Amino acid sequence: MxxxxxxxxxxxxxxxxxxxxxxxxxxxxxxxxxxxxxxxxxxxxxxxxxxxxxxxxxxxxxxxxxxxxxxxxxxxxxxxxxxxxxxxxxxxxxxxxxxxxxxxxxxxxxxxxPFQFAAKRYYSGGLPIIIxxxxxxxxxxxxxxxxxxxxxxxxxxxxxxxxxxxxxxxxxxxxxxxxxxxxxxxxxxxxxxxxxxxxxxxxxxxxxxxxxxxxxxxxxxxxxxxxxxxxxxxxxxxxxDEDGRIPFLHGMGLISDELYEHAKETCGEKYSAPSNAQCAHSVQAINDCTKDINRGHILEPLCEELQSPIHNTAARDVMSRLMLESRPAAADDDIIIFECRKASRVLLKIWANDETVRESLGVQKGTVxxxxxxxxxxxxxxxxxxxxxxxxxxxxxxxxxxxxxxxxxxxxxxxxxxxxxxxxxxxxxxxxxxxxxxxxxxxxxxxxxxxxxxxxxxxxxxxxxxxxxxxxxxxxxxxxxxxxxx
Known part of the structure; x- marks a missing residue:
């Protein structure tokens, strides 16, 4: 049946x-x-x-x-x-x-x-558009x-x-x-x-x-x-997970051969918990060298975090710096091309905190x-x-x-x-x-x-x-x- x-x-x-x-x-x-x-x-x-x-x-x-x-x-x-x-x-x-x-x-x-955020140009306030x-x-x-x-x-x-x-x-x-x-x-x-x-x-x-x-x-x-x-x-x-990070950074050309080989030798390829002072020094040197790299994607920019809702001009200026205009050749010219992916997260935060959105989703008032x-x-x-x-x-x-x-x-x-x-x-x-x-x-x-x-x-x-x-x-x-x- x-x-x-x-x-x-x-x-x-x-x-x-x-x-x-x-x-x-x-x-x-x-x-x-x-x-x-x-x-x-x-x-x-x-x-x-x-x-x-x-x-x-x-x-x-x-x-x-x-x-x-x-x-x-x-x-x-x-x-x-x-x-x-x-x-x-x-x-x-x-x-x-x-x-x-x-x-x-x-x-x-x-x-x-099945949906994502979109806009024709820079975000300028109001409820974000989704497509x-x-x-x-x-x-x-x-x-x-x-x-x-x-x-x-x-x-x-x-x-x-x-x-x-x-x-x-x-x-x-x-x-x-x-x-x-x-x-x-x-x-x-x-x-x-x-x-x-x-x-x-x-x-x-x-x-x-x-x-x-x-x-x-x-x-x-x-x-x-x-x-x-x-x-x-x-x-x-x-x-x-941590022991693989330093070999990865070396393989991607982000640290020198000398720095990597010294760390490898002094740490015995175990970097997560340095067992001696030389190992700890090598790991710290590598961390200092790569601290400004975007860990989520090493080729993308490391962007400033925008935590607060965008209610003022200064915050909107920050948001604009995190975005680029839509690419002319894009199949859908409504899709935002983000210079920094944190911008899309800000749009999500604005959208999810909107009362009409919460009502549509059936979120119980007073719970969150x-x-x-x-x-x-x-x-x-x-x-x-x-x-x-x-x-x-x-x-x-x-x-x-x-x-x-x-x-x-x-x-x-x-x-x-x-x-x-x-x-x-x-x-x-x-x-x-x-x-x-x-x-x-x-x-x-x-x-x-x-x-x-x-x-x-x-x-x-x-x-x-x-x-x-x-x-x-x-x-x-x-x-x-x-x-x-x-």
């Missing part, structure tokens, strides 16, 4: 499918609200339009809360976008943004989601963007105790979130499930994936149709004061120091995974990521080779253990890759999720 329903939906016209989508969202929201009358917030809202977007949204968007701790009142906020291809058959991806404490709307608006992003991963997948841990984005706790979190606590709450969300959205319970995220989420994604696998061995429902996970520019092991892209003030304990063993366990269990790096990222260098992948001691199925988009080299890739693990670099990308190379990353994801080699 379920397969017949899926076939019927798949054969409908685009218009009919969109109507069915909105009906289904509204129905799910109503049922969730009735079933969860004890919650402090309605479960979800079907969003058909957004301030700053011209006309109805060309994609289905649902937002809402899921209570993950009743005693402390922890509510995790989410954005759910259905696949534009076939939501009933396409995979379901739970996406987490790094931090810890960064809002998942960063992934939605800056990386893999559709054609490189969205929702072309081939349903995606739940979750504000996690509590305190990130619009997620909140009703008590002070509930505001405290950690890696392990975040994983426990995300498992509860996913179980409750699927209970309220049974339509997607059989879709292939993937867990994904980038940056600091490299500590959460494999940990959560393994927790879901272990949950499937219990009697708790629903059963998760878990297939694998995705980690971009992932923080994985603090020592390994000023929205921050990354909340650095959360009470959080990073109690997972390495996830290498989690990756190894998941590989042994046969789960699929793709790990990717921007090759100009010095925060989590590709050298570091390749180093811990080698520790897994997996057999190579397809050795190092270029992969292509539109006939051009988009990066390099290697696959392991009968294609269970794929590693890829994204040429010219930084931290995180999809923000710099959206087209290439979308193509990478679409091929991998369909089982096609890069």
């Amino acid at each position: 379920r397969e017949e329903a899926r076939t019927m939906v798949a054969t409908r016209s685009t218009t009919s499918r969109r109507c069915l989508t909105w009906w289904w969202l509204a129905c799910c929201c109503f049922v969730s609200w009735v079933a969860s009358s004890s919650w402090t917030a309605a479960a979800c809202v079907a969003v058909t339009s957004l301030p700053g977007f011209d006309g109805p949204l060309p994609f289905s968007l649902e937002t809402g809360y899921v209570e993950v701790n009743e005693s402390t009142g922890v509510q995790l906020f989410y954005y759910f976008v259905q696949s534009e291809k076939n939501p009933d058959l396409d995979p379901l991806l739970l996406w987490l943004t790094g931090g810890p404490g960064c809002s998942s709307i960063s992934g939605l608006a800056h990386e893999i989601g 559709y992003r054609p490189e969205t991963w929702t072309k081939v997948s349903n995606i739940i963007f979750v504000d996690s841990p509590v305190g990130a984005g619009f997620s909140y706790a009703a008590t002070e105790e509930g505001s405290k979190s950690s890696d392990t606590n975040a994983v426990k709450q995300l498992l509860i979130f996913l179980r409750k969300w699927l209970h309220d959205h049974p339509r997607f319970s059989l879709n292939p499930l993937y867990i994904g995220g980038d940056s600091y989420s490299g500590m959460i994604v494999p940990t959560l994936t393994l927790a879901i696998d272990e949950s499937n061995g219990s009697e708790e429902k629903p059963f998760f149709n878990l297939k694998g996970y995705i980690a971009g520019n992932p923080v994985t092991d603090y020592k390994i 004061g000023e929205w921050k892209r990354c909340n650095r003030d959360i009470d959080y304990n990073s109690d997972v120091r390495s996830t290498v063993e989690y990756h190894l366990t998941l590989m042994r269990k046969g789960y699929r995974a793709i790990i990717y790096s921007g090759d100009h990222d010095s925060r989590v260098p590709s050298i570091s990521t390749q180093a811990w992948i080698r520790l897994l001691n997996l057999s190579i199925a397809d050795d190092w080779r270029p992969w292509y988009v539109d006939g051009q080299v988009a990066g390099f890739t290697r696959s392991y253990a009968s294609n269970n693990l794929t590693y890829a670099t994204v040429k010219g990308a930084g931290h995180t890759a999809a923000e710099y190379k959206p087209k290439e990353c979308q193509e990478m994801f679409a091929r991998w999720i369909s089982g096609t080699p890069l």
Whole structure:
């Protein structure tokens, strides 16, 4: 019966499918609200339009809360976008943004989601304009963007105790979130499930994936149709990640041979915790030499940070310095070309703090004061120091995974990521080779253990890759999720 329903939906016209989508969202929201009358917030809202977007949204968007701790009142906020291809058959991806404490709307608006900020020239005040992003991963997948841990984005706790979190606590709450969300959205319970995220989420994604696998061995429902996970520019092991930074800087020509060789000799290639004075001196000399390099992307300018909302002329002048005019040859002359990517983050901050935007998203009044892209003030304990063993366990269990790096990222260098992948001691199925988009080299890739693990670099990308190379990353994801080699 379920397969017949899926076939019927798949054969409908685009218009009919969109109507069915909105009906289904509204129905799910109503049922969730009735079933969860004890919650402090309605479960979800079907969003058909957004301030700053011209006309109805060309994609289905649902937002809402899921209570993950009743005693402390922890509510995790989410954005759910259905696949534009076939939501009933396409995979379901739970996406987490790094931090810890960064809002998942960063992934939605800056990386893999279906909209982005735009303007004809410099920003001069008012509500920022948003437009559709054609490189969205929702072309081939349903995606739940979750504000996690509590305190990130619009997620909140009703008590002070509930505001405290950690890696392990975040994983426990995300498992509860996913179980409750699927209970309220049974339509997607059989879709292939993937867990994904980038940056600091490299500590959460494999940990959560393994927790879901272990949950499937219990009697708790629903059963998760878990297939694998995705980690971009992932923080994985603090020592390994840091030990790869200096070789990366040398390989990119940012430090001299002499400086590198002295550090290599005195530190024994272990730079994360200098064991002697000479090593410490070498590391400090390298840090002094590269302190003005943009760590997120070594080729891009290191820009000043603009924290405050743009209410005055001086602040708008700063904003203007962070932007360039639209390129005349651009396919869409509304798209801003940012001289500094922090400018787009400022636009996001202005947009997310607008009351009409919050109302459209269904954000509960009085729960979150000023929205921050990354909340650095959360009470959080990073109690997972390495996830290498989690990756190894998941590989042994046969789960699929793709790990990717921007090759100009010095925060989590590709050298570091390749180093811990080698520790897994997996057999190579397809050795190092270029992969292509539109006939051009988009990066390099290697696959392991009968294609269970794929590693890829994204040429010219930084931290995180999809923000710099959206087209290439979308193509990478679409091929991998369909089982096609890069």
